[in-house]
Amino acid sequence: MSKNPPNYISTTNACKLCTPLGACLAFKGIEGAVPYLHGSQGCATYMRRYIISHYNEPIDIASSSLSEKNAIYGGGPNLKMGLVNVTQKYQPKLIGIATTCLTETIGDDVGRYLHEFHRETVGTMPIMVRVSTPSYNGTHMEGFHAAVTAVVEQLAEGGEAVQGKINLLPGFISPADKRYVSDILDDFGLDATILPDISDTMDGPATSKYDKIQPGGTPLASIATMGRASATIEFGRTLHGKTAGALLEQKHGVKRISLGVPIGIEESDLFFASLSMLSGRPIPEKHVQERGRLVDSYIDCHKYIFGKKAIVYGEEDLVVALTAFLAEIGVVPVLCASGGKSGKLAAAIKDTTGDILAEQPLVFEGMDFFDISEMAESLAPDLLIGHSKGYPLSRKLEIPLIRVGFPIHDRMGGQRILHLGYRGTQALFDQVVNATLARKQSDSSVGYSYM
Amino acid sequence: MEALLEDRQEQVHRTGEQPFTLVCNKDSLAGAVSQRACVFCGSRVVLYPIADALHLVHGPIGCAVYTWDIRGALSSGPELHRLSFSTDLQERDVIFGGEEKLYRALIELIDRHSPKGAFVYSTCIVGIIGDDLEAVCRRVEAEKGIPVIPVQSEGFKGNKRAGYTAACNAMARIIGTGDTAGISPYSINILGDFNLAGEIWMIREYFERMGVQVVANITGDGRIADLARAHGAALNVVQCSGSTMDLAKIMEERYRVPSIRVSYFGIEDMAQSLYDVAEHFGDPEMLEKTRKLVKEELARVVPQLQKYREALAGKKAAIYVGGSFKAFSLVNAFRLLDMQVVMVGSQTGTEQEYRELAEITDPGTIIVDDANPLELTSFLEEKEVDILVGGVKERPIAYKLGVGFCDHNHERKEALAGFQGMLNFAEEVYSSVMSPVWRFAMRTKDKDLVTETSKTIVKG
Numbered sequence: 001m002s003k004n005p006p007n008y009i010s011t012t013n014a015c016k017l018c019t020p021l022g023a024c025l026a027f028k029g030i031e032g033a034v035p036y037l038h039g040s041q042g043c044a045t046y047m048r049r050y051i052i053s054h055y056n057e058p059i060d061i062a063s064s065s066l067s068e069k070n071a072i073y074g075g076g077p078n079l080k081m082g083l084v085n086v087t088q089k090y091q092p093k094l095i096g097i098a099t100t101c102l103t104e105t106i107g108d109d110v111g112r113y114l115h116e117f118h119r120e121t122v123g124t125m126p127i128m129v130r131v132s133t134p135s136y137n138g139t140h141m142e143g144f145h146a147a148v149t150a151v152v153e154q155l156a157e158g159g160e161a162v163q164g165k166i167n168l169l170p171g172f173i174s175p176a177d178k179r180y181v182s183d184i185l186d187d188f189g190l191d192a193t194i195l196p197d198i199s200d201t202m203d204g205p206a207t208s209k210y211d212k213i214q215p216g217g218t219p220l221a222s223i224a225t226m227g228r229a230s231a232t233i234e235f236g237r238t239l240h241g242k243t244a245g246a247l248l249e250q251k252h253g254v255k256r257i258s259l260g261v262p263i264g265i266e267e268s269d270l271f272f273a274s275l276s277m278l279s280g281r282p283i284p285e286k287h288v289q290e291r292g293r294l295v296d297s298y299i300d301c302h303k304y305i306f307g308k309k310a311i312v313y314g315e316e317d318l319v320v321a322l323t324a325f326l327a328e329i330g331v332v333p334v335l336c337a338s339g340g341k342s343g344k345l346a347a348a349i350k351d352t353t354g355d356i357l358a359e360q361p362l363v364f365e366g367m368d369f370f371d372i373s374e375m376a377e378s379l380a381p382d383l384l385i386g387h388s389k390g391y392p393l394s395r396k397l398e399i400p401l402i403r404v405g406f407p408i409h410d411r412m413g414g415q416r417i418l419h420l421g422y423r424g425t426q427a428l429f430d431q432v433v434n435a436t437l438a439r440k441q442s443d444s445s446v447g448y449s450y451m
Numbered sequence: 452m453e454a455l456l457e458d459r460q461e462q463v464h465r466t467g468e469q470p471f472t473l474v475c476n477k478d479s480l481a482g483a484v485s486q487r488a489c490v491f492c493g494s495r496v497v498l499y500p501i502a503d504a505l506h507l508v509h510g511p512i513g514c515a516v517y518t519w520d521i522r523g524a525l526s527s528g529p530e531l532h533r534l535s536f537s538t539d540l541q542e543r544d545v546i547f548g549g550e551e552k553l554y555r556a557l558i559e560l561i562d563r564h565s566p567k568g569a570f571v572y573s574t575c576i577v578g579i580i581g582d583d584l585e586a587v588c589r590r591v592e593a594e595k596g597i598p599v600i601p602v603q604s605e606g607f608k609g610n611k612r613a614g615y616t617a618a619c620n621a622m623a624r625i626i627g628t629g630d631t632a633g634i635s636p637y638s639i640n641i642l643g644d645f646n647l648a649g650e651i652w653m654i655r656e657y658f659e660r661m662g663v664q665v666v667a668n669i670t671g672d673g674r675i676a677d678l679a680r681a682h683g684a685a686l687n688v689v690q691c692s693g694s695t696m697d698l699a700k701i702m703e704e705r706y707r708v709p710s711i712r713v714s715y716f717g718i719e720d721m722a723q724s725l726y727d728v729a730e731h732f733g734d735p736e737m738l739e740k741t742r743k744l745v746k747e748e749l750a751r752v753v754p755q756l757q758k759y760r761e762a763l764a765g766k767k768a769a770i771y772v773g774g775s776f777k778a779f780s781l782v783n784a785f786r787l788l789d790m791q792v793v794m795v796g797s798q799t800g801t802e803q804e805y806r807e808l809a810e811i812t813d814p815g816t817i818i819v820d821d822a823n824p825l826e827l828t829s830f831l832e833e834k835e836v837d838i839l840v841g842g843v844k845e846r847p848i849a850y851k852l853g854v855g856f857c858d859h860n861h862e863r864k865e866a867l868a869g870f871q872g873m874l875n876f877a878e879e880v881y882s883s884v885m886s887p888v889w890r891f892a893m894r895t896k897d898k899d900l901v902t903e904t905s906k907t908i909v910k911g
């Protein structure tokens with residue numbers, strides 16, 4: 001077996017998405033916001049279709065719809081006209097402008113265009129936040145975080161700290177996760193700004209009407225107060241340099257607490273402990289109980305899964321968290337792969353699993369599904385854990401796929417998958433165990449109905 | 452009704468309310484959320500089903516990854532088309548040019564998969580950085596001995612239509628290179644069917660029952676070798692004018708292959724298509740076989756449609772599809788179900804097509820080009836529509852409004868063409884319109900929940 005990552009020129013079945021898609025999703029989690037792509041029409045339409053297939057919710061992403069001519073002479077006029085049209089039609093509170101490969105390549109200076117635009121327009125225009133997101137540099141996660149940083153940079157104000165107020169920068173989590181995390185924060189009596197928040201905008205109720213802009217998202221008023229919070233909790237162990245959390249710390253002196261994505265008991269404990277310290281309250285009994293039941297189930301089921309081998313793939317921070325979770329339940333992660341290239345993946349996995357795993361898994365960045373598939377052959381995994389795009393591999397290897405994260409395109413309810421905290425871990429754990437049992441049952445020639 | 456953006460007014464028409472005028476093939480308005488895609492998307496749709504070709508997208512990752520295995524185009528053999536190949540251009544490539552990377556990627560992938568040919572798609576930024584695709588393709592073609600064809604599909608060069616043209620030009624380079632020996636005088640190419648959910652297999656079977664030889668599927672379940680000898684066919688049978696009509700024109704000019712336009716959607720159009728082909732060949736025996744075939748199929752399908760017709764009569768339908776040609780068949784198909792079409796629109800129809808649509812639809816029907824979500828919403832509400840036919844991007848709009856939905860796009864996994872397809876279509880419409888779930892969508896407010904029944908139960 002090769003211990004080295006394959007090093008191909010071409011990419012087959014990428015394990016990443018493009019940068020502006022992440023930015024659009026982040027902008028979608030802000031009150032009254034419309035995401036806007038400065039580029040050609042195709043990119044926006046493709047991203048909408050991709051996002052819709054996961055959330056089963058409408059998402060309007062406006063575009064400058066640049067034609068070849070515009071691209072040659074510069075996209076300024078189209079950008080300005082587009083902003084006017086979006087404003088007129090949607091009356092947004094905020095327009096989140098992300099660039100694309102095209103406008104980055106032609107060197108459009110969006111900052112300057114916006115400056116001119118503000119000078120040229122009379123009357124009130126929405127807030128404009130811009131972020132530079134060429135896809136030839138990074139993945140959708142870099143786009144996501146860059147958009148969050150841009151929002152904070154532009155909208156968070158400083159001032160005297162408000163006691164009991166914190167910020168939570170959870171990264172790209174599911175609507176279900178967000179709702180659960182909000183409940184947890186409430187239980188601690190913490191007043192938190194969670195940025196972004198797509199729990200209503202991308203998982204809304206049936207209302208028999210079409211909202212131009214869905215209600216929900218992080219309120220602008222609360223984003224403004226982020227510089228006055230007493231602390232920021234930021235999820236993600238592979239984040240780079242100028243994160244929104246780092247910015248709040250440098251610019252406004254808000255203490256940054258950097259945690260992993262809380263999946264599994266170890267990582268969740270850190271999260272709950274942090275909340276306890278920040279709120280000055282003990283961990284509420286109901287969560288202690290929930291943790292207790294989780295441990296109880298770990299014990300009940302440990303034998304069924306012990307020593308099973310798993311391949312984990314997807315966004316880097318999610319991979320780190322899932323790997324830590326698998327390690328703590330006795331499953332052996334054999335390959336951890338991501339299309340991202342933070343340069344921090346292996347170290348983050350070692351940090352979180354070093355005391356449990358006798359041997360570190362193979363960890364590779366910049367992977368695509370061809371690479372993963374090729375390595376998988378000799379690793380003989382028992383299960384896969386990641387998003388829908390690993391399905392062809394799970395089919396080929398005839399092993400179960402535990403669907404997590406984004407995109408979920410071959411099952412319903414991707415937006416309702418709970419991953420975080422004790423409750424999310426319980427849900428994932430039951431899935432892992434039951435997938436293993438189901439396999440054992442269907443592979444058996446006897447077919448017991450009592451396992 | 453939702454006010455239209457001023458610049459959009461000339462792209463909407465109401466049948467019978469004013470003399471027909473509609474402006475189309477216009478660039479989408481900046482800032483209006485168009486449902487349209489790009490040139491690349493158009494090319495990709497047309498060429499995608501060619502299953503033994505390598506489809507390499509030269510550009511940054513997004514363009515390739517968003518088109519990975521999303522279409523329901525089936526293959527009876529190789530499945531190379533279902534993989535998403537990209538050069539995944541990085542900053543360095545954008546600065547210094549991506550030709551070398553493209554060359555090496557092509558060599559690597561051809562060695563790995565031994566495809567029968569390769570299509571190399573250009574994307575927006577390739578158009579800007581100025582890579583010479585033509586030269587790289589020529590070089591690889593010489594080295595590897597298979598056709599390596601550049602597709603001029605830079606996204607910003609227009610809309611999907613331009614992409615269809617680029618795809619046709621690419622295929623035209625392969626056509627004419629193969630041996631045409633042994634092709635029957637009663638032979639056709641099937642153009643413009645993409646074998647979604649196995650549709651082309653059904654269509655082929657009809658033609659074979661008529662005694663017609665199918666030379667090339669263009670492009671559903673397509674093969675490079677079939678394309679190469681497609682010029683030997685006696686007739687091009689073209690569905691969906693938008694996507695492959697250009698190729699039929701080229702073949703008419705270069706190889707004198709005549710063409711007819713057909714549609715396989717709805718039983719009338721399906722039967723008419725078969726008759727048109729039989730009449731073209733003018734063979735009495737074939738005509739007889741066709742009659743028999745149609746009779747058999749109708750005898751099987753029509754009685755089964757009855758149940759759907761009874762349930763669906765009078766319900767209102769709206770159509771919003773990619774190309775307007777399909778819209779004609781859908782209007783007929785809904786008529787057959789006794790349903791009323793109240794809105795028809797498409798992303799890329801031509802003025803002529805919209806004019807004809809205006810002629811065949813009832814007064815008051817809304818005809819729209821390149822609609823955006825807000826417009827669609829206002830039309831669905833205004834007309835109190837029961838079901839919308841469209842693609843994935845339209846689905847959540849319908850559902851949010853409590854309106855049924857039928858997927859009639861390239862992503863669908865149900866066969867809707869042919870005689871059987873009409874039945875499947877009726878079933879699809881029926882299963883959405885008749886579902887009991889809509890009753891809950893109407894009661895969403897607290898005040899709706901405390902009903903007379905609940906009051907009686909609680910108060911006794």
Ligand code: SF4
Pocket residue numbers: 018019020039042043046100101102134135510511512513514515575
């Ligand atoms: S051009 Fe860039 S932004 Fe547009 S889809 Fe492709 S990768 Fe994404």
Ligand code: SF4
Pocket residue numbers: 040041042043044046101102489490491492510513514573574575576604605606607
């Ligand atoms: S970059 Fe161009 S080719 Fe690619 S999806 Fe966007 S518009 Fe289409």
